[in-house]
Amino acid sequence: MSFTVRELPRAKLDKRQIFEWIFERSPQGAAAWLNAYDEMTARLRSAADRLAHAVENEDVELEIRQVLFRTRRGRIYRAVFHIVGRDVFILRVRGPGQAPVGPTDLTGAFSETKASAQYEEVIRTLTAAGYRAQFHGPGQLVVCRREPVLSGRIWITWRGCWYISTWTPAVYLVPDETNIVGLCVACVDDTRGAQPFHLIPEAIVQQFALRRLDELETQLLLETMS
Numbered sequence: 001m002s003f004t005v006r007e008l009p010r011a012k013l014d015k016r017q018i019f020e021w022i023f024e025r026s027p028q029g030a031a032a033w034l035n036a037y038d039e040m041t042a043r044l045r046s047a048a049d050r051l052a053h054a055v056e057n058e059d060v061e062l063e064i065r066q067v068l069f070r071t072r073r074g075r076i077y078r079a080v081f082h083i084v085g086r087d088v089f090i091l092r093v094r095g096p097g098q099a100p101v102g103p104t105d106l107t108g109a110f111s112e113t114k115a116s117a118q119y120e121e122v123i124r125t126l127t128a129a130g131y132r133a134q135f136h137g138p139g140q141l142v143v144c145r146r147e148p149v150l151s152g153r154i155w156i157t158w159r160g161c162w163y164i165s166t167w168t169p170a171v172y173l174v175p176d177e178t179n180i181v182g183l184c185v186a187c188v189d190d191t192r193g194a195q196p197f198h199l200i201p202e203a204i205v206q207q208f209a210l211r212r213l214d215e216l217e218t219q220l221l222l223e224t225m226s
Contacts (some may be wrong), residue, residue: 003088005044014093040069048088054080059103118158125181139225143184154187168198171218172210183208
């Protein structure tokens, strides 16, 4: 079985910090480390399900595995990952002497895993239907037509459930049973003016049973995205 390897934000940050630390001391060593990292991801693509469980596996209900890799000087690094179907999600990257990843950190990383799967399905469906969906910031997926005249009306975010917002921002909770793609299309295709609207039209709010968040709820949601 072949796998698709996906790096979550925390893993990308680990990767960058390790690379920068090595680069300050040895640019050549940093390049060698990146090569070793790339070889490690190649192993994940071909044999992730055959790799051993990580020590962190004992502390959480998720199945947590690890892959070890090393530089020319033999320093051992490891990537902690979780498999969902044919997707391998790298949760964290640890360097020599670093402590195991804590359960809370892993739980947070797994939330990112689920969010990534949610976003990818929406992006794939919208793209196939001729729309554009791209991230403007962490967890902020902007949906628009390919033509710029109707660009940027709304954005959506996954926080255990979907939220949709204008740029005001006017944020709405999306019911679990609502088709998020259908909702996005309805907002983007709405003909009431080409400019971004401040509020989602009431007809769409009623059709999709949206509930607008109050000021405090909006503030708390936006803080989770910063």
